[in-house]
Amino acid sequence: MKRIEVEQRSILIGLAGSHGYGLNRPDSDLDFRGVFIAPKRYYLGFDNIEQKDTGWDEPGIFPFIDGNKDTVIYELRKILQLLAGANPNVLELLWLNKYPVLTEVGQYLIKHRNLFLTKKVKHTYSGYAFAQIKKMETHRKWLLNPPQKKPLPADFGIEAEEPLSKDELNTFLEYLYILIRGRIEFLEEAEQLYKLLTADIDFKGVLKQYTLPTETLEYTENLTHGRKDFIRLLQKSQSYQIALREWKAYLSWQENRNPVRAEMEKQSGYDLKHGMHCIRLLRSGLEILQQGEVIVDRRIAGDVDDLKAILQGKYSYEQVMQMAEDLVAQMDAVYETSTLPHKPDLEQINQLCIELVEMQGWS
Structure with missing residues (x-):
């Protein structure tokens, strides 16, 4: 949908992010979040839209979001699903x-x-x-013990053959997930x-994110009728691809870090912003x-100064974790x-x- 169509059918747009939390600085970005109700064809036809998060340089009717890349306006049904799931x-x-x-x-x-308020929160x-803690731990590891070189297949015992590609791994793991699900359905x-x-959990995502434990390899071999050498290559390839993914993330982190934030991280030994958001969320x-x-x-909550103190490095990593x-x-x-x-309900x-x-109508 065009920007102007979304804006014409928007029922609310709020100022979120650091401005919503009362933690904004003079240079803080403006984060706008909103809700719109799609027109008739999206409810009764084949068209589908869940959110509008790009195209804010198109002609519109709300000048405050002109060119703002930090704007997301959700379609009603999508945001109701997220709200029902207690998405923070x-x-x-x-x-707001x-x-x-x-x-x-x-x-x-x-x-x-x-x-939308339930114990799911x-x-x-x-x-x-x-x-946020996982990101803190990853960045802390990079700060204290940065990786020295790009990982190679040989580092994971892959010598005479090519490691499985990311697509090959995901295809096999999709198959494994279906087999496991089918066994208990x-x-x-x-x-x-x-x-x-x-x-309740994204088990398929877990399969793709972590290396298969050694104790599960025999079961995987029997369940999938895969050769033992292939299953071993699968496990080694997973380890290699995870290491390669982390190496690329490390390079991107180094390249794109805000200089001021990087200096604060260096002094404190952890990512202060992730630490603050962790405590705010809890x-x-x-x-x-x-x-x-x-x-x-x-x-209003009364802890804005305390959260700012985390951002300023006044709490150690150990204190934030405690x-x-x-x-x-x-x-x-x-x-x-x-x-x-x-x-x-x-x-x-x-x-x-x-x-x-019905209140919004189709026109």
Whole structure:
């Protein structure tokens, strides 16, 4: 869809990111997030759209997003799915302080925002925080012990043959995932395991991200009827491709680092921004479980100075990690007593979607 079509059907656009958190500096980018309702052909025809995240240099009606690369406007059905899944990045959109665009339909959506608060926030907010920790750990490793050379197949015992390519690995792992899923799909006693592997976690992603453990190779060989030498090559190729991916990420990190941020990282020994977002996410998740409310603006939450102190390097890596560990323990305890429902009422959310579309109309 053209930018102007999306803007004409936008029901809300909010100022998110550092400005929403109250952590912005004079040079901070403007991050706009919004919601629009697609026209009739996208609901009743074959056309499909989930979000608009490019093309802001096209002619439009909202000059504040002209040329802004940090703008994403989600189609209603897409954002309702993300909200129902307690996605931290979109939940906060309904609790912002500033909306440059807010229609009557958008206000109706905000009025029903509590529909999306469930105990799932414990898992999503801690999961997003853990992703920040992983980035911190990776960058810290690069800072303290940077890789010295590009990995070679021979480093992983691949001498007389070519390593499997990324596409070849992914094709085989897709096949392995289907076989594993098929083995348990219709076994009543494996119902919970099937749900875990197909809905609760991205098991296919796990297969592709990590090297197959040695103790699983014989099972993989038998399940796929693969040759032993091929399965061993598969494992070695996985290790090689993961190392190669990390090497490329390291080079990109070196090339694209903000000089000021790089100097702060060097002095503190970890990525301060990832550390701050880790703590912010965990505190936000804890607040939702305790209070049934999303507090986006950290000035209102009362910890904005503390978060800025992390950004300024006033906390060591060990202190930030201890803070994260303590917050996770608090979330575990509060989870048991929280009055939030365990899961969202999808029927109510579906009805809300219908009402919003009818309010917006097709023209």
